[in-house]
Amino acid sequence: MALPAHISSGVSAAPSRTPVYALVGNPNCGKSTLFNALTGLKQKVGNYPGVTVEKKIGTAYSQHGQPITVIDLPGAYSLAARSPDEAVTRDVLLGRRADTPQPDRILCIVDATNLERNLYLVHQILDLGRPVILVLNMMDVAAAAGLDVRAGRLERELGIPVIPCEAVNGKGLIELKLAMSRADLPLSRHAWDIPAPIAPAVAELQASLTANDRKPPLIARAEALLLLTDQDSVRVAGSTPLSARTTEILQGWQKRWEGEGTDWAGTLVNSRYDVIGRIAAEAVTRAGHTGPTASDKIDAVATHPIWGWMILGAVMTLLFLSIFTLAEYPMGFIEDGIASLSDWVKKDSGLPDGDLRDLITDGAIAGVGGVIVFLPQILILFFFIGLLESTGYMARAAFIMDRLMSRVGLNGKSFIPLLSSYACAIPGIMATRTIEDQKDRLVTILVAPLMSCSARLPVYLLMIAALVPGDRVPVATKVGVMILMYALGTFGAFGFAWLFKRTLLKGAPPVMIMELPPYRLPGLKDVALHMLERAWIFLRRAGTVILGISIVLWFLAAYPKAPEGATPQQQLAQSFAGRAGHALEPAIAPLGFDWQIGIGLISSFAAREVFVSTMGVVFNAESKDDDTTPLRQALLATKWPDGRPLFTPLVCFTLMIFYVFAMQCVSTVAIVRRETNSWRWPLFQIAYQTGTAWILSFIVYQAGRALGF
Amino acid sequence: MSPEIQTVAALVVVALAAGWLVRRAFAPRKNPGCGGECGCPTGKLKR
Numbered sequence: 189m190a191l192p193a194h195i196s197s198g199v200s201a202a203p204s205r206t207p208v209y210a211l212v213g214n215p216n217c218g219k220s221t222l223f224n225a226l227t228g229l230k231q232k233v234g235n236y237p238g239v240t241v242e243k244k245i246g247t248a249y250s251q252h253g254q255p256i257t258v259i260d261l262p263g264a265y266s267l268a269a270r271s272p273d274e275a276v277t278r279d280v281l282l283g284r285r286a287d288t289p290q291p292d293r294i295l296c297i298v299d300a301t302n303l304e305r306n307l308y309l310v311h312q313i314l315d316l317g318r319p320v321i322l323v324l325n326m327m328d329v330a331a332a333a334g335l336d337v338r339a340g341r342l343e344r345e346l347g348i349p350v351i352p353c354e355a356v357n358g359k360g361l362i363e364l365k366l367a368m369s370r371a372d373l374p375l376s377r378h379a380w381d382i383p384a385p386i387a388p389a390v391a392e393l394q395a396s397l398t399a400n401d402r403k404p405p406l407i408a409r410a411e412a413l414l415l416l417t418d419q420d421s422v423r424v425a426g427s428t429p430l431s432a433r434t435t436e437i438l439q440g441w442q443k444r445w446e447g448e449g450t451d452w453a454g455t456l457v458n459s460r461y462d463v464i465g466r467i468a469a470e471a472v473t474r475a476g477h478t479g480p481t482a483s484d485k486i487d488a489v490a491t492h493p494i495w496g497w498m499i500l501g502a503v504m505t506l507l508f509l510s511i512f513t514l515a516e517y518p519m520g521f522i523e524d525g526i527a528s529l530s531d532w533v534k535k536d537s538g539l540p541d542g543d544l545r546d547l548i549t550d551g552a553i554a555g556v557g558g559v560i561v562f563l564p565q566i567l568i569l570f571f572f573i574g575l576l577e578s579t580g581y582m583a584r585a586a587f588i589m590d591r592l593m594s595r596v597g598l599n600g601k602s603f604i605p606l607l608s609s610y611a612c613a614i615p616g617i618m619a620t621r622t623i624e625d626q627k628d629r630l631v632t633i634l635v636a637p638l639m640s641c642s643a644r645l646p647v648y649l650l651m652i653a654a655l656v657p658g659d660r661v662p663v664a665t666k667v668g669v670m671i672l673m674y675a676l677g678t679f680g681a682f683g684f685a686w687l688f689k690r691t692l693l694k695g696a697p698p699v700m701i702m703e704l705p706p707y708r709l710p711g712l713k714d715v716a717l718h719m720l721e722r723a724w725i726f727l728r729r730a731g732t733v734i735l736g737i738s739i740v741l742w743f744l745a746a747y748p749k750a751p752e753g754a755t756p757q758q759q760l761a762q763s764f765a766g767r768a769g770h771a772l773e774p775a776i777a778p779l780g781f782d783w784q785i786g787i788g789l790i791s792s793f794a795a796r797e798v799f800v801s802t803m804g805v806v807f808n809a810e811s812k813d814d815d816t817t818p819l820r821q822a823l824l825a826t827k828w829p830d831g832r833p834l835f836t837p838l839v840c841f842t843l844m845i846f847y848v849f850a851m852q853c854v855s856t857v858a859i860v861r862r863e864t865n866s867w868r869w870p871l872f873q874i875a876y877q878t879g880t881a882w883i884l885s886f887i888v889y890q891a892g893r894a895l896g897f
Numbered sequence: 898m899s900p901e902i903q904t905v906a907a908l909v910v911v912a913l914a915a916g917w918l919v920r921r922a923f924a925p926r927k928n929p930g931c932g933g934e935c936g937c938p939t940g941k942l943k944r
Binding site for chain 1: 900903904906907908910911914915917918921
């Protein structure tokens with residue numbers, strides 16, 4: 189078969205448009221770190237597999253200042269995709285995605301400490317006949333492990349540029365950009381002899397894919413190899429079903445081989461590994477001792493069945509202790525600042541008493557300020573999460589938790605989605621794309637919103653402040669309550685996963701295969717960037733959605749106007765918001781909640797933290813004092829009509845239980861609808877979560893009352 | 898500013914906020930995910 193001119197000449201033609209590079213590699217080999225270094229973007233990175241589940245596109249600049257498009261693809265071990273995120277990588281490389289330009293060139297990044305395993309994907313990519321640059325990342329870690337990886341030798345064996353690199357500290361980037369800037373990037377001269385029994389089938393399938401499925405010749409060859417490597421041709425074909433003729437040829441060969449007892453897939457895979465093993469042996473030598481590494485020694489304790497749990501518990505305690513102690517002062521400053529701003533508008537701005545002034549103070553400032561006050565805690569939470577991710581400890585936490593997760597039937601790959609859900613359920617649900625088994629994926633989607641997301645944090649903190657006010661109790665109690673809430677969400681998720689795996693979504697027990705990355709010193713720059721990004725997201729959300737909702741809530745709490753002489757309490761009670769709260773009250777009264785809390789429950793379906801801003805609007809609207817009272821104190825002063833305090837410790841605790849389980853997030857509902865392609869599952873999720881929240885809150889409140897709380 | 902003008906101004910602000918929230922809720926999104934509010938992956942980053 190005639191090859192394109194640029195291939196027969198051995199060099200690639202320079203693309204006439206902006207060159208498009210695809211960045212591919214195994215999970216957790218540093219793709220996103222390199223992508224960020226090349227493009228200057230701030231894509232999330234982490235020292236564990238599965239951080240990227242969708243493609244990202246950015247622009248880098250060549251040494252000559254020319255723009256280069258770089259597509260960061262999810263990690264994959266091979267082109268035989270077994271999960272939705274791997275399918276994204278395969279489809280972009282094979283030019284199947286209409287929304288993504290087919291890459292002209294490919295940047296293959298490999299982990300130098302684990303070259304042999306990483307080269308399998310590289311070897312498959314060389315089949316695509318595109319110019320490839322191999323980036324040997326983590327050369328420092330390889331050297332520390334006593335590995336001598338010879339880039340020159342690899343370059344000779346594979347016939348492509350090989351660039352040693354340390355993406356995390358920017359070493360090798362100039363050499364890489366120089367290579368990327370070359371107009372005449374060489375094509376691989378690496379020759380791979382397809383095993384004789386399989387070669388005729390590859391040729392016949394390639395011809396058919398070219399003629400009948402309109403694939404370019406080299407893509408057709410790569411697809412033919414994939415079809416023969418994976419038993420499931422429908423999975424390989426993905427969104428581009430095979431033509432009848434190609435299917436007929438494939439089935440014909442498979443039938444013939446089955447008759448002969450030939451393991452065609454195994455033969456192909458083994459043949460590749462034979463070549464890769466030889467190349468790796470030539471390129472890598474291990475110097476010095478081969479005993480346990482520092483990571484192995486740490487893991488002996490950190491993943492120990494008993495010590496591992498104790499360390500995990502200590503880490504969680506330290507995290508929440510920091511949230512309560514370190515954040516106390518900045519939180520006080522913000523609270524004072526918000527109160528001063530509100531007082532200034534009331535007294536010194538020159539704006540007389542009226543609706544606009546009320547809207548600014550009781551709506552915008554009270555609503556947004558009530559949420560912004562929790563910014564220091566959010567920053568501390570994400571700083572710690574960033575540190576744990578960056579060092580590689582999160583993968584160990586996954587390993588420890590897997591012992592429990594596998595008992596309830598959760599897939600080992602569920603850990604990263606569930607972990608991501610502590611920040612927000614939406615990236616967690618998207619991260620389930622790494623799970624191959626559809627039932628396991630659905631179970632994870634259904635339970636992910638039970639993990640306590642950062643939007644719940646302001647609710648928990650406000651309730652803990654009301655539950656255990658001031659210095660009356662040690663900070664350990666607050667930490668204990670907070671850990672209890674996180675544990676309830678986590679074990680609740682495990683409990684429901686167990687139930688779903690035995691009823692709705694029965695399936696075989698999952699097998700855990702997880703790679704533990706080596707421990708690394710935390711990339712403080714990445715951690716700081718991640719933390720600041722989260723802070724920006726939090727503030728932007730407060731300044732847009734929460735501000736908008738607070739303004740509308742103010743209107744709903746201020747209109748229709750009560751007759752002249754009505755108290756603020758009477759005004760709120762007969763307002764639109766008050767009427768909605770009263771309508772809900774019969775359903776929530778058994779939980780100890782009144783109609784004012786009901787307003788918060790209704791509004792926080794938009795987002796959980798809106799509950800806090802709602803309380804700010806509601807209780808500021810009720811108070812007509814000239815001096816602004818911090819929300820925490822305003823809650824403590826609120827009473828039932830008969831004079832009993834509304835926010836008793838029992839009610840605060842019950843409210844926290846409600847928020848642990850309730851599905852109070854419209855964005856999560858939308859993303860579950862998109863990921864499951866059906867309304868059935870999000871509606872089921874709303875029903876089971878809210879039902880559980882109500883039942884457990886009822887039990888806690890009624891039991892608490894019976895016990896005299 | 899008289900109370901009447903304040904009321905009109907406040908209602909205009911409320912109407913704008915409500916309109917923006919409704920538009921935002923129903924507008925088709927080019928990118929998947931939450932629109933970047935929670936830091937979840939979006940299909941395409943800004944260049």
